[in-house]
Amino acid sequence: MPRTLVTRTICLALAALAAVSCRAEVIDLRERVQIKGERILLGQLADIDAVGERAEALGAVSIGPAPLPGRERTLTVGYLKLRLRRSGIDCGTLTFTGSEEVIVSGPPVTTEVVDPAAGAAGPSAADAHGASAAPAPILVPRGTRVRLTVECGAVRVLADATTQEEAAVGALVRLRVEQTRETVSAQLLSPTEALITRE
Secondary structure, three states, X not given: OOHHHHHHHHHHHHHHHHHHHOOOEEEEEOOEEEOOOOEEEHHHHEEEEOOOHHHHHHXXXXXXXXXXXXXXXXXXXXXXXXXXXXXXXXXXXXXXXXOOEEEEEOOOOOOOOOOHHHOOOOOOHHHHHOOOOOOOOOEEOOOOEEEEEEEEOOEEEEEEEEEOOOXXXXXXXXXXXXXXXXXXXXXXXXXXXXXXXXX
């Protein structure tokens, strides 16, 4: 084989390897999922387009505890990036597509079936209204201290803040930042965490 042909073949192979290694990894986020286990994994929230073991590693990243039966929480792209960085994953090679946020619900609430032979039971409150009652949201009272994360591109800043109003987990809440005394609005991720994402 001529030397020029060998050289060209090697160059094409190296270029192909470089293209594979530099290929963008896509996280295609779903709009709504139901979790049956105890933890939320990234692979349950999105279709992951990556090569080999990298796809398995991304899919196995733990995002947090699953909602309780009958409850749900909303996870934004910003929060998912935060959890990925905490797991040591560089988000610079990741491209997020699909939904901007995903609603994660826990398993359905099981209802007890009463045996008619055991005696008639009175109508429940749910039967009286014709539908099952919606699960109560997790409320965070005013004056609660939370850890605030502010993300702006690749920059992440942490601060302590205090809620200025009662709010449910997943909703926007007014916070007072302790270091600056500034009042800001952030998404309440849990009773102790809040997030602001800025482009």
